[in-house]
Amino acid sequence: MNTIIPESKISLRNLNKSFGNKIILNNINLTIQKGESxxxxxxxGTGKSVLLKCIIGLVQPDSGSLSIDGKEISMMTHKxxxxxxxxxxxxxxxxxxxxxxxxxxxxxxxxxxxxxxxxKNAKEKAIQIMSEVELDASVSNSYPSELSGGxxxxxxxxxxxxxxxxxxxxxxxxxxxxxxxxxxxxxxIIKSVRVLGATAISVSHDISSVKxxxxxxxxxxxxxxxxxxxxxxxxxxQNDYVTNFINGVSNNQSLPSSRP
Numbered sequence: 001m002n003t004i005i006p007e008s009k010i011s012l013r014n015l016n017k018s019f020g021n022k023i024i025l026n027n028i029n030l031t032i033q034k035g036e037s038x039x040x041x042x043x044x045g046t047g048k049s050v051l052l053k054c055i056i057g058l059v060q061p062d063s064g065s066l067s068i069d070g071k072e073i074s075m076m077t078h079k080x081x082x083x084x085x086x087x088x089x090x091x092x093x094x095x096x097x098x099x100x101x102x103x104x105x106x107x108x109x110x111x112x113x114x115x116x117x118x119x120k121n122a123k124e125k126a127i128q129i130m131s132e133v134e135l136d137a138s139v140s141n142s143y144p145s146e147l148s149g150g151x152x153x154x155x156x157x158x159x160x161x162x163x164x165x166x167x168x169x170x171x172x173x174x175x176x177x178x179x180x181x182x183x184x185x186x187x188x189i190i191k192s193v194r195v196l197g198a199t200a201i202s203v204s205h206d207i208s209s210v211k212x213x214x215x216x217x218x219x220x221x222x223x224x225x226x227x228x229x230x231x232x233x234x235x236x237x238q239n240d241y242v243t244n245f246i247n248g249v250s251n252n253q254s255l256p257s258s259r260p
Contacts, residue, residue, distance in 0.1 A: 008070070009034040009167070009199040010055065015064035017050055024050045026223035028064070037193055037200040039214035039231065041207075041245060046220040048203045049093075049171065055201065056088050056169055057081060068167075086114060089165035089198070093172040095156040097144040103130070103155055104140040110163045129158045132195075133188050150181035154188065161192045168193060170202040174209050186212045207246055210234070219245065 008031050015028040024047045032038050040048050053059035054066060057073070066073045068084060076084065097106050105112075107129055108122035117125060127137045133154040144152055153173065160168060173189060174182035186209050193200045193213075204210050210217060214231040219242055227239040234242060 007034040008032070009036070009068065010201075011065070011067045011070075012055075013065040013067075015051075015054065015066060016062045017047075017054060017059065018062055024223055025054070025061070028223070028225065030218060030225065030228075032199060032201065034199055035197060037202070037213060037215045039202045039204055039210040039217045040220060041204065041210060041217060042220035043245065047223045048220055051220070052169055052171060052201065052203060056090060057085055086110075086163065087166045088169060089160035089163060089167070090169045091153075091156050091160045091171065091173055093175060093203075095144070095152045097152060097155060097159075099144055102141050102143060103135075103147070106144065106155055107158045107162050109159060114163070116163075125162070126158070129162055132161075132192075133158045134184070150177055150184070153177065153181075153185050157185070157188055157192065161196060164196060166196075166198055168196070168198045168200045170200065170204075170213075172204055173202065174204065174206050182206065182209060183212075189213050207234070 010030075010032040012028050012030040015025055016023075017025040028051065040051065042048055050059055054061050073081070073084075098109070101109070104123045104126035107126040108117070111117045111122050111125060112119070123140070127140055130137060130140065135151065135154050135158065139147065139151070144155065147155065157173075170189060174185050177185065189200075189202075190213055192198075200213075202210070202213060211231050211234065217227075217229060217231050217234050218225050219227045219239070221241050226241045227237055229237060235246060237243070
Protein backbone atom coordinates (compact mmCIF):
# COMPACT_ATOMS: atom_id res chain seq x y z
CA MET A 1 0.00 0.00 0.00
CA ASN A 2 1.31 3.42 -0.95
CA THR A 3 2.03 5.87 1.86
CA ILE A 4 0.34 9.24 1.44
CA ILE A 5 2.81 12.06 2.08
CA PRO A 6 1.18 15.27 3.43
CA GLU A 7 1.45 18.25 1.12
CA SER A 8 3.70 21.01 2.47
CA LYS A 9 2.13 24.50 2.43
CA ILE A 10 4.89 26.51 4.14
CA SER A 11 8.50 25.45 4.55
CA LEU A 12 11.24 27.25 6.48
CA ARG A 13 14.81 26.01 6.15
CA ASN A 14 17.78 27.44 8.07
CA LEU A 15 16.01 30.81 8.35
CA ASN A 16 17.92 33.62 10.05
CA LYS A 17 17.06 37.18 11.00
CA SER A 18 18.99 39.75 13.04
CA PHE A 19 18.53 43.42 13.85
CA GLY A 20 21.98 44.89 14.30
CA ASN A 21 23.91 42.59 16.63
CA LYS A 22 20.78 41.03 18.07
CA ILE A 23 19.92 37.61 16.65
CA ILE A 24 16.13 37.18 16.49
CA LEU A 25 15.73 33.99 14.44
CA ASN A 26 18.55 31.48 14.63
CA ASN A 27 18.57 28.76 11.98
CA ILE A 28 14.80 28.16 12.05
CA ASN A 29 13.40 24.99 10.47
CA LEU A 30 9.66 24.35 10.24
CA THR A 31 7.25 22.60 7.89
CA ILE A 32 3.53 23.43 7.95
CA GLN A 33 1.31 21.04 6.03
CA LYS A 34 -1.61 22.14 3.89
CA GLY A 35 -4.71 22.44 6.07
CA GLU A 36 -2.71 22.23 9.31
CA SER A 37 -3.35 24.57 12.23
CA UNK A 38 -0.12 25.26 14.11
CA UNK A 39 0.46 27.40 17.19
CA UNK A 40 3.79 29.06 17.94
CA UNK A 41 4.41 29.69 21.63
CA UNK A 42 7.20 31.22 23.68
CA UNK A 43 8.07 34.03 26.04
CA UNK A 44 7.94 37.64 24.89
CA GLY A 45 10.96 38.63 22.81
CA THR A 46 11.73 35.13 21.53
CA GLY A 47 11.05 35.97 17.87
CA LYS A 48 7.45 34.85 17.37
CA SER A 49 6.15 38.08 15.85
CA VAL A 50 9.26 38.48 13.67
CA LEU A 51 8.73 34.95 12.37
CA LEU A 52 5.12 35.78 11.47
CA LYS A 53 6.24 38.97 9.73
CA CYS A 54 8.77 37.01 7.68
CA ILE A 55 6.07 34.60 6.57
CA ILE A 56 3.59 37.30 5.57
CA GLY A 57 6.25 39.43 3.90
CA LEU A 58 6.57 42.38 6.28
CA VAL A 59 10.15 41.46 7.19
CA GLN A 60 12.86 40.12 4.88
CA PRO A 61 14.93 37.21 6.31
CA ASP A 62 18.73 37.63 6.24
CA SER A 63 19.35 34.13 4.96
CA GLY A 64 17.79 30.70 4.58
CA SER A 65 14.81 29.45 2.64
CA LEU A 66 11.13 30.36 2.99
CA SER A 67 8.82 28.71 0.48
CA ILE A 68 5.05 28.57 0.06
CA ASP A 69 3.51 25.85 -2.10
CA GLY A 70 7.06 24.93 -3.09
CA LYS A 71 7.88 28.42 -4.41
CA GLU A 72 10.84 30.24 -2.90
CA ILE A 73 9.75 33.68 -1.63
CA SER A 74 13.12 35.34 -2.25
CA MET A 75 12.91 34.42 -5.94
CA MET A 76 9.48 35.99 -6.48
CA THR A 77 8.97 39.19 -8.42
CA HIS A 78 7.14 42.10 -6.77
CA LYS A 79 3.99 41.18 -8.71
CA UNK A 80 4.20 37.54 -7.62
CA UNK A 81 4.71 38.55 -3.98
CA UNK A 82 1.72 40.90 -4.17
CA UNK A 83 -0.43 38.10 -5.56
CA UNK A 84 0.80 35.81 -2.80
CA UNK A 85 -0.10 38.38 -0.13
CA UNK A 86 -3.71 38.31 -1.33
CA UNK A 87 -3.84 34.65 -0.28
CA UNK A 88 -3.21 35.59 3.37
CA UNK A 89 -5.75 36.66 5.96
CA UNK A 90 -4.31 38.21 9.12
CA UNK A 91 -5.85 38.91 12.51
CA UNK A 92 -3.34 41.33 14.04
CA UNK A 93 -2.64 41.60 17.75
CA UNK A 94 -5.03 44.19 19.14
CA UNK A 95 -7.24 43.92 16.06
CA UNK A 96 -5.60 46.86 14.21
CA UNK A 97 -8.95 48.08 12.89
CA UNK A 98 -9.17 51.36 11.01
CA UNK A 99 -10.73 53.87 13.41
CA UNK A 100 -12.02 56.13 10.62
CA UNK A 101 -13.84 53.32 8.80
CA UNK A 102 -17.17 51.77 9.72
CA UNK A 103 -17.41 48.11 10.66
CA UNK A 104 -18.52 46.99 7.20
CA UNK A 105 -15.79 49.09 5.57
CA UNK A 106 -13.18 47.47 7.82
CA UNK A 107 -14.41 43.99 6.98
CA UNK A 108 -14.57 44.59 3.24
CA UNK A 109 -11.31 46.58 3.06
CA UNK A 110 -9.44 43.85 1.18
CA UNK A 111 -12.32 43.26 -1.22
CA UNK A 112 -12.49 46.97 -2.06
CA UNK A 113 -8.71 47.37 -2.36
CA UNK A 114 -8.48 44.46 -4.75
CA UNK A 115 -11.52 45.86 -6.60
CA UNK A 116 -13.27 42.50 -6.43
CA UNK A 117 -16.57 44.16 -5.48
CA UNK A 118 -18.20 47.56 -5.71
CA UNK A 119 -19.29 49.32 -2.50
CA LYS A 120 -22.87 48.04 -2.58
CA ASN A 121 -21.87 44.42 -3.03
CA ALA A 122 -18.96 44.79 -0.62
CA LYS A 123 -21.32 45.93 2.13
CA GLU A 124 -23.66 43.02 1.43
CA LYS A 125 -20.70 40.63 1.62
CA ALA A 126 -19.50 42.25 4.86
CA ILE A 127 -22.90 41.84 6.50
CA GLN A 128 -22.96 38.19 5.41
CA ILE A 129 -19.56 37.61 7.00
CA MET A 130 -20.67 39.44 10.14
CA SER A 131 -23.34 36.78 10.62
CA GLU A 132 -20.66 34.09 10.29
CA VAL A 133 -18.73 35.57 13.24
CA GLU A 134 -21.95 36.18 15.20
CA LEU A 135 -22.06 39.97 14.79
CA ASP A 136 -25.43 41.64 14.35
CA ALA A 137 -25.92 43.58 11.11
CA SER A 138 -27.16 46.54 13.17
CA VAL A 139 -23.55 47.49 14.01
CA SER A 140 -22.39 47.52 10.36
CA ASN A 141 -22.43 51.34 10.24
CA SER A 142 -20.83 51.75 13.68
CA TYR A 143 -17.17 52.56 14.26
CA PRO A 144 -14.65 50.33 16.12
CA SER A 145 -14.56 52.67 19.16
CA GLU A 146 -18.27 52.02 19.67
CA LEU A 147 -17.77 48.28 20.11
CA SER A 148 -16.50 46.16 23.00
CA GLY A 149 -13.11 44.44 22.84
CA GLY A 150 -14.71 41.10 22.05
CA UNK A 151 -16.80 42.55 19.24
CA UNK A 152 -13.73 44.28 17.80
CA UNK A 153 -11.95 40.90 17.73
CA UNK A 154 -14.87 39.47 15.78
CA UNK A 155 -14.65 42.33 13.29
CA UNK A 156 -10.91 41.69 12.92
CA UNK A 157 -11.60 38.00 12.34
CA UNK A 158 -14.31 38.84 9.80
CA UNK A 159 -11.85 41.07 7.93
CA UNK A 160 -9.23 38.29 7.97
CA UNK A 161 -11.59 35.76 6.34
CA UNK A 162 -13.43 38.15 3.99
CA UNK A 163 -11.23 37.42 0.97
CA UNK A 164 -11.45 33.66 1.60
CA UNK A 165 -7.68 33.25 2.08
CA UNK A 166 -5.68 30.04 1.86
CA UNK A 167 -3.52 30.94 4.86
CA UNK A 168 -4.82 32.49 8.08
CA UNK A 169 -2.49 34.14 10.59
CA UNK A 170 -3.65 34.89 14.13
CA UNK A 171 -1.39 37.04 16.34
CA UNK A 172 -2.53 36.73 19.98
CA UNK A 173 -6.21 36.43 19.03
CA UNK A 174 -7.51 36.23 22.62
CA UNK A 175 -5.18 38.68 24.41
CA UNK A 176 -7.08 41.03 26.70
CA UNK A 177 -10.33 39.08 26.55
CA UNK A 178 -12.17 37.42 29.42
CA UNK A 179 -12.30 33.58 29.41
CA UNK A 180 -15.86 33.39 28.05
CA UNK A 181 -15.19 35.78 25.17
CA UNK A 182 -11.86 34.05 24.49
CA UNK A 183 -13.67 30.74 24.16
CA UNK A 184 -16.14 32.27 21.69
CA UNK A 185 -13.26 33.65 19.58
CA UNK A 186 -11.54 30.25 19.67
CA UNK A 187 -14.71 28.55 18.43
CA UNK A 188 -15.05 31.11 15.62
CA ILE A 189 -11.41 30.59 14.60
CA ILE A 190 -11.92 26.82 14.43
CA LYS A 191 -15.09 27.29 12.39
CA SER A 192 -13.46 29.77 10.01
CA VAL A 193 -10.41 27.58 9.38
CA ARG A 194 -12.61 24.54 8.77
CA VAL A 195 -15.04 26.30 6.41
CA LEU A 196 -12.21 27.82 4.35
CA GLY A 197 -10.05 24.71 4.46
CA ALA A 198 -7.21 27.09 5.29
CA THR A 199 -3.76 26.54 6.71
CA ALA A 200 -3.54 28.43 10.02
CA ILE A 201 -0.66 29.86 12.04
CA SER A 202 -1.36 31.24 15.52
CA VAL A 203 0.86 32.98 18.05
CA SER A 204 -0.56 32.77 21.54
CA HIS A 205 0.40 32.84 25.23
CA ASP A 206 -2.93 31.21 26.12
CA ILE A 207 -2.29 27.48 26.48
CA SER A 208 -6.01 26.65 26.76
CA SER A 209 -6.57 28.41 23.42
CA VAL A 210 -3.57 26.68 21.87
CA LYS A 211 -4.88 23.25 22.84
CA UNK A 212 -8.26 24.09 21.39
CA UNK A 213 -7.42 25.74 18.05
CA UNK A 214 -4.14 24.03 17.07
CA UNK A 215 -3.25 20.62 15.68
CA UNK A 216 0.43 21.09 16.47
CA UNK A 217 2.64 23.37 18.54
CA UNK A 218 6.18 24.72 18.14
CA UNK A 219 7.96 26.51 20.96
CA UNK A 220 10.52 29.26 20.33
CA UNK A 221 13.23 30.16 22.81
CA UNK A 222 15.99 32.65 22.01
CA UNK A 223 15.22 32.42 18.31
CA UNK A 224 15.27 28.62 18.10
CA UNK A 225 12.62 25.93 18.20
CA UNK A 226 13.18 23.89 21.36
CA UNK A 227 10.10 21.66 21.08
CA UNK A 228 7.59 20.64 18.43
CA UNK A 229 4.70 18.24 18.79
CA UNK A 230 0.96 17.72 18.67
CA UNK A 231 -1.20 20.07 20.73
CA UNK A 232 -2.73 17.25 22.76
CA UNK A 233 0.73 16.21 24.00
CA UNK A 234 1.97 19.62 25.09
CA UNK A 235 1.28 19.12 28.79
CA UNK A 236 3.03 15.72 28.73
CA UNK A 237 6.06 16.85 26.71
CA GLN A 238 8.56 16.62 29.63
CA ASN A 239 10.43 19.46 27.94
CA ASP A 240 11.77 21.90 30.53
CA TYR A 241 10.93 25.00 28.46
CA VAL A 242 7.39 23.89 27.69
CA THR A 243 6.77 22.92 31.32
CA ASN A 244 8.09 26.27 32.58
CA PHE A 245 6.04 28.17 30.01
CA ILE A 246 2.83 26.39 30.97
CA ASN A 247 3.54 27.00 34.67
CA GLY A 248 4.52 30.65 34.15
CA VAL A 249 8.16 30.17 35.10
CA SER A 250 10.94 32.15 33.37
CA ASN A 251 13.21 30.21 31.03
CA ASN A 252 16.36 32.24 31.72
CA GLN A 253 18.67 29.29 31.38
CA SER A 254 20.78 27.57 28.75
CA LEU A 255 19.24 25.17 26.26
CA PRO A 256 18.46 21.80 27.83
CA SER A 257 19.37 18.55 26.16
CA SER A 258 16.96 17.44 23.44
CA ARG A 259 13.89 15.82 24.97
CA PRO A 260 10.60 14.80 23.36
